[in-house]
Amino acid sequence: MIKEILTSSSFLDKSTTMYSSVNKAIPNGIISSPVNKWKHNRKLMNSTFTHRTITAFIPIFKRGTNILVEELDGFVGRGELEVFEIIKQTFLDMALETTMGTGPNQTNNNHNKMISGFNYLLKQAATGAVLSTVKLGFLTLTPRYYRTQQFIQAHIEKLIKDKRKANNCKGNSKTMENQSNSDDCYTKKEAIFINRALNFQDQGLFGQDDVINETKTIVSGSFDTVSTQIYSILIMLAMHPNVQEKLYVELIQVMPENNISLEYKHLKHCPYMDMVIKETLRLMPSIPVIGREAANEIQVNGINFPKDIQVMIPIFILHRRKDLWGPNANAFNPDNFLPERMSERRPYAYIPFSKGARNCIGWYYAETVLRIILFGLIRNFKFSTSFQYENLVFSNHISLRYVEEPKLQIYRRNHAIEKIN
Numbered sequence: 001m002i003k004e005i006l007t008s009s010s011f012l013d014k015s016t017t018m019y020s021s022v023n024k025a026i027p028n029g030i031i032s033s034p035v036n037k038w039k040h041n042r043k044l045m046n047s048t049f050t051h052r053t054i055t056a057f058i059p060i061f062k063r064g065t066n067i068l069v070e071e072l073d074g075f076v077g078r079g080e081l082e083v084f085e086i087i088k089q090t091f092l093d094m095a096l097e098t099t100m101g102t103g104p105n106q107t108n109n110n111h112n113k114m115i116s117g118f119n120y121l122l123k124q125a126a127t128g129a130v131l132s133t134v135k136l137g138f139l140t141l142t143p144r145y146y147r148t149q150q151f152i153q154a155h156i157e158k159l160i161k162d163k164r165k166a167n168n169c170k171g172n173s174k175t176m177e178n179q180s181n182s183d184d185c186y187t188k189k190e191a192i193f194i195n196r197a198l199n200f201q202d203q204g205l206f207g208q209d210d211v212i213n214e215t216k217t218i219v220s221g222s223f224d225t226v227s228t229q230i231y232s233i234l235i236m237l238a239m240h241p242n243v244q245e246k247l248y249v250e251l252i253q254v255m256p257e258n259n260i261s262l263e264y265k266h267l268k269h270c271p272y273m274d275m276v277i278k279e280t281l282r283l284m285p286s287i288p289v290i291g292r293e294a295a296n297e298i299q300v301n302g303i304n305f306p307k308d309i310q311v312m313i314p315i316f317i318l319h320r321r322k323d324l325w326g327p328n329a330n331a332f333n334p335d336n337f338l339p340e341r342m343s344e345r346r347p348y349a350y351i352p353f354s355k356g357a358r359n360c361i362g363w364y365y366a367e368t369v370l371r372i373i374l375f376g377l378i379r380n381f382k383f384s385t386s387f388q389y390e391n392l393v394f395s396n397h398i399s400l401r402y403v404e405e406p407k408l409q410i411y412r413r414n415h416a417i418e419k420i421n
């Protein structure tokens, strides 16, 4: 049934109830836009998430990982502490750089304000999604909410203006790319989402609104999901020391010295790290439920779905079904993703990035950044917690949340690497 819905052209629209708060926070972006607009924009945007683009972002991911390692180093030896906020801030920094080209290196006073602005807006959107179910979503639309919206809008508009000015050739962002000095910079600059979106505008394929809305969409779509996933992986490893040790042994074998440059090829030699990431995405998917709406009356597997009916697909519950994952479906066990076990499993039993035409556009981005961050963190630190796995309680709304966020204790490894090059 899930396969039929996710691959059906009648179920490409998002559920109105579920996504109304998202649509308010990030209006008219592909996450929530109606199918006709979505089709046009998604087709263009698919070309901005290719292997080449994501590879160009690897230096940004490595730099961000080094910053996170530096920040967490300050937590070493201080007992159990909250780490989620620092993960969120560091990843948002990376997301802003890959999407808008604005990084902490720039003397941009508004950068920190942007970080807290997106952070606040998405918190309100998540709360709004919950309150909408009892028709109280409006409670999140506070004056601060509107001020934040206006600030982000104005900031992106200014960014576009500055970019256009820097080109010194209004309407031709190719010139800007040609002006960059080094090959590395050229590729990175070309890959940055907003530069691609401006190219679409130059070709008459995007309006200025599309450039702004889709830029916000990409930051918002990546920020909450990836930072929650990193946090979830660290919690799982802290609660399962044997798994953490096995992963550390794999990473030290791939990178025994501390002066080797981490390249994409290294990541391909870390099968256990991939299993750990996949298992966390199974038990703690950042998006625990998705919702679609029928564009017309349709029969699926003999069941009649009237037009406009909203259908929820509970990824969280699907990933823990005992008939699909065995009697220990709720236990954390990366071996669930051993190749022989995966080949036995039905393909739609595991859908952390959804499937079909409206799946996650950033899944490859997510997989790459998660691997680099995890590599940096586990190669440098050991994590522990006194919080028990059995005591985790989730609030499964538009994005996964922990009712009580476990704190982590951090220890530095003996053969830590100073920096990922």
Ligand code: HEM
Pocket: 014, 030, 031, 032, 042, 217, 218, 221, 222, 223, 225, 226, 229, 285, 286, 287, 290, 291, 351, 352, 353, 354, 357, 358, 359, 360, 361, 362, 363, 365, 366
């Ligand atoms: C662990 C990380 C991530 C997870 C678990 C995740 C999960 C998902 C899921 C389940 C959907 C489908 C939503 C639905 O059908 O209602 C989705 C859509 C989307 N994701 Fe992700 N995502 C992640 C990271 C990212 C990243 C890094 C980006 C951008 C760089 C991104 C951008 C988007 C966008 C724009 C959509 C809407 C796609 C469309 O409707 O065409 N996501 N994501």
